[in-house]
Amino acid sequence: MNKTRLDDLSGGSQATSGDNFLQQGVMAALAGRLARFSGIGKIALLCVFLMLPLMIQSNYAMRVIIYICLYIVLAMGLNVVMGFTGLLNIGHAAFYATGAYTTAILMKQFGMSFWLTVPAGMTLGVVLGVAIGLPTLRLRDDYLAMVTLGFGQIVYIVANNWMGLTRGPRGIADIPSPFLGWGDWAIPIDSYTAFYYLIFSFVLFTIFACIRVRDSRVGLAWTAIREDEDVAAVMGVNLVLYKTMSFAFSAALGALAGSFFAVFQHFVSPNSFTILESVIIITIPIIGGLGSIPGTIVGAVIMIGLPEIFRAASEYRMVVVGAFMVLMMIFKPEGLFGKKQFQQMYKA
Amino acid sequence: MGLLSISSLTKKFGGLVALKQFDLTVEKGEILGIIGPNGSGKTTFFNVLTGMFRADEGTVLLDGTSDNLLDRKTHEIIGMGVARTFQNQRPFSNLSVLQNIMVGGHCRGRSGIFSALLRLPGAGRERRRLEKRAMEVMTIFGDRLISMKDRSAWTLSYANRRRLEIARALASDPKLLLLDEPTAGMNPAESLQLLDNIRHINSTGVTVLVIEHDMNFMKQLCGRLVALDYGEKIVEGSYDTVRNHSRVIEAYLGKD
Numbered sequence A: 001m002n003k004t005r006l007d008d009l010s011g012g013s014q015a016t017s018g019d020n021f022l023q024q025g026v027m028a029a030l031a032g033r034l035a036r037f038s039g040i041g042k043i044a045l046l047c048v049f050l051m052l053p054l055m056i057q058s059n060y061a062m063r064v065i066i067y068i069c070l071y072i073v074l075a076m077g078l079n080v081v082m083g084f085t086g087l088l089n090i091g092h093a094a095f096y097a098t099g100a101y102t103t104a105i106l107m108k109q110f111g112m113s114f115w116l117t118v119p120a121g122m123t124l125g126v127v128l129g130v131a132i133g134l135p136t137l138r139l140r141d142d143y144l145a146m147v148t149l150g151f152g153q154i155v156y157i158v159a160n161n162w163m164g165l166t167r168g169p170r171g172i173a174d175i176p177s178p179f180l181g182w183g184d185w186a187i188p189i190d191s192y193t194a195f196y197y198l199i200f201s202f203v204l205f206t207i208f209a210c211i212r213v214r215d216s217r218v219g220l221a222w223t224a225i226r227e228d229e230d231v232a233a234v235m236g237v238n239l240v241l242y243k244t245m246s247f248a249f250s251a252a253l254g255a256l257a258g259s260f261f262a263v264f265q266h267f268v269s270p271n272s273f274t275i276l277e278s279v280i281i282i283t284i285p286i287i288g289g290l291g292s293i294p295g296t297i298v299g300a301v302i303m304i305g306l307p308e309i310f311r312a313a314s315e316y317r318m319v320v321v322g323a324f325m326v327l328m329m330i331f332k333p334e335g336l337f338g339k340k341q342f343q344q345m346y347k348a
Numbered sequence B: 001m002g003l004l005s006i007s008s009l010t011k012k013f014g015g016l017v018a019l020k021q022f023d024l025t026v027e028k029g030e031i032l033g034i035i036g037p038n039g040s041g042k043t044t045f046f047n048v049l050t051g052m053f054r055a056d057e058g059t060v061l062l063d064g065t066s067d068n069l070l071d072r073k074t075h076e077i078i079g080m081g082v083a084r085t086f087q088n089q090r091p092f093s094n095l096s097v098l099q100n101i102m103v104g105g106h107c108r109g110r111s112g113i114f115s116a117l118l119r120l121p122g123a124g125r126e127r128r129r130l131e132k133r134a135m136e137v138m139t140i141f142g143d144r145l146i147s148m149k150d151r152s153a154w155t156l157s158y159a160n161r162r163r164l165e166i167a168r169a170l171a172s173d174p175k176l177l178l179l180d181e182p183t184a185g186m187n188p189a190e191s192l193q194l195l196d197n198i199r200h201i202n203s204t205g206v207t208v209l210v211i212e213h214d215m216n217f218m219k220q221l222c223g224r225l226v227a228l229d230y231g232e233k234i235v236e237g238s239y240d241t242v243r244n245h246s247r248v249i250e251a252y253l254g255k256d
Helices: A020-024 A026-035 A039-055 A059-084 A092-110 A114-136 A141-161 A192-214 A217-227 A229-234 A239-265 A275-288 A293-331 A342-346 B042-049 B074-080 B097-108 B113-117 B121-139 B158-170 B188-203 B215-221 B239-244 B246-253
Strands: B004-013 B016-026 B031-035 B057-062 B082-084 B176-180 B207-211 B224-229 B232-237
Touching: A039 A192, A059 A092, A059 A192, A059 A217, A059 A239, A059 A275, A059 A293, A092 A114, A092 A141, A092 A239, A092 A275, A114 A141, A114 A239, A141 A275, A192 A217, A192 A239, A192 A293, A192 B113, A217 A229, A217 A239, A217 B097, A217 B113, A217 B121, A229 A239, A229 B074, A275 A293, B004 B042, B016 B042, B016 B232, B031 B042, B031 B188, B031 B215, B042 B082, B042 B176, B042 B207, B074 B082, B074 B097, B082 B158, B097 B121, B097 B158, B113 B121, B121 B158, B158 B176, B158 B188, B188 B207, B188 B215, B215 B239, B224 B239, B224 B246, B232 B239, B232 B246, B239 B246
Parallel strands: B031 B207, B031 B224, B082 B176, B176 B207
Antiparallel strands: B004 B016, B004 B057, B224 B232
């Protein structure tokens, strides 16, 4: 689009500013290339990830990788609400807790199979997502953020105080490992390798779900709400329905991560679902670039992986991470893979 | 009974009466112009009609049905066939041109989240249909939007954003198109082009209501004009009648 068009002279302005690469930002363009990667490339990448447990011997490293994957699922869920629909949610850990406690209680007290507790947790997450979505839809921006903050606190406090159900601060211990298969053929998922494959399949599921919904009519309606909700309503988008749907979808993914967390740790307690947890989850899509799926993945690697790499620096490592985040926001406020947003054209 | 019959439409903002007992009948297939000085209630009228503001009083009947448009929720109105553009350009800035127009077709689709997750054939068919319709709508403006279809809307020129908004509204297959100052920010050549574009849209069976300050433009475009002042209809009729009406001159220039 660099050549000037002659008919502009009579018809006036057809802006032909810059090339696509500059407009999108380098990383976003790279991500676009990656998405168009040939099928073989994708399969090769998949194989590398599948062979990862064979190549990495250290249990510590595997644990870090599993945590990164867990946070990818969590952050992808939040990305739906924050990145696609543009609603700030500071209480995502509430959905995470919902999934974790559902799995823990159903497995421990009712002896249910892990595979049944996952849809149960996701369903309960959806119910909570709708419960928070419906009454708060008239609120915007900061007000909605305050409500979600409160909601996160409510779930935390309930988990901390409902002794009969959650055993309060003592938590629920000895959650059994899930099994794959039936009867004599059951394979327990109790090694780091097995857990890695489990969470990896969750990550794949999440990525596929997010891509499919993003590219659908629903995803388009969500982005329209993000851009301008009044205009979206005039263009026929039912704000109540679509915002609630966004919260519900996000909650389902949060609960999915929670279910995994419960069986992986074999222990859940309210301390895993504090506001700090929500804040960590929020930073991931922001660093990666709101609305970007590859960005969210890279964001999780940075936010969860970096503090581990800098573990040698002991107390200073959080300072390093903090400094990194400050620099990010100054030099690349749209995130690593984020598209350059229109507002930033007017930066002084 | 025309396409749109409005009776005693009233909108108040506190003590300010923005629309006062406004009556109007829009005939099917016509291009009706609305004029009036700034603050006379033209845009408020559009906002009330499309459900952005709640009217205090009045009925709006569309296409001979007995269903009051004012009782409908904002997002239902476009589905009934009333689509609009905005005076202060409001395209979805960070969406591409094509996506912008496809949002306009949202009300003509039905597929939900589960058909998207399972990638049901119906959802795919619907998306392709929507995309085809968006491309069709863009051809009205020749090459101008099509050549930009994958660009973010904020990179577009002022005039192209106006065109984009019209295309977005048209993607919903409206019966009635509301244009709020479509030529603002366009040069004379572009205005002339837009004149042809609107006539073409009208010839495909879309009734057009247009707010505009450019009287020359209105003279060429509209069969009938309505003049507003302080939320009241002061005169209605042909261009010459309205142009020379003493109360219109008074509204714009004041009394001697």
